[in-house]
Amino acid sequence: MIVRDLNEAKAGDRRVDSEGWNSVRLLLKDDKMGFSFHITTIYAGAELEMHYKNHLESVYCVSGTGSIEDLATGEVHAIRPGVMYALDQHDKHILRGETEMVMACVFNPPVTGREVHDETGAYPAADEAA
Ligand code: 9YT
Numbered sequence: 001m002i003v004r005d006l007n008e009a010k011a012g013d014r015r016v017d018s019e020g021w022n023s024v025r026l027l028l029k030d031d032k033m034g035f036s037f038h039i040t041t042i043y044a045g046a047e048l049e050m051h052y053k054n055h056l057e058s059v060y061c062v063s064g065t066g067s068i069e070d071l072a073t074g075e076v077h078a079i080r081p082g083v084m085y086a087l088d089q090h091d092k093h094i095l096r097g098e099t100e101m102v103m104a105c106v107f108n109p110p111v112t113g114r115e116v117h118d119e120t121g122a123y124p125a126a127d128e129a130a
Contacts, residue, residue, distance in 0.1 A: 002031060006039055020046030020097075029110040036110035042066065042097040051092040056108045058086040064101030069094040 009015065010024045020043050027037040042048065042064070049071075066079045071092040077085065079101065087093065 029112045036107045038105040040103045042101040046097040048095045060084045060104045062102040064099045066097040
């Protein structure tokens with residue numbers, strides 16, 4: 001069994017900081033669960049274009065409000081606590097934080113650790129990651 005405390009993990013090297021967000025990776029590839037599990041904070045006013053070409057992701061909003069725009073269709077969905085979205089088509093999207101948002105995120109395949117988005121808004125495939 002694996003037990004981890006977000007409050008302890010965010011003080012250590014599981015926390016990754018990038019422009020507009022930070023993320024605490026509670027489960028990673030080397031935990032051998034087949035997915036990774038992150039608690040991500042999106043800052044108020046952030047506008048993040050992302051395209052996870054190599055991963056499937058689902059995201060559950062724990063707190064805060066914002067929106068997600070599907071760049072294939074132009075559709076904009078409100079994000080608020082209780083809303084989940086799943087990028088089942090590797091959907092290119094823009095996530096906007098109206099307030100700070102705390103999101104619980106699952107990635108399949110799991111991320112390995114320290115990835116931040118590349119210039120296309122993706123993370124590398126696991127076997128390309130450092
Ligand atoms: C909400 C969202 O897009 N999360 C992505 C994961 C997070 N940026 C991370 O852990 O890298």
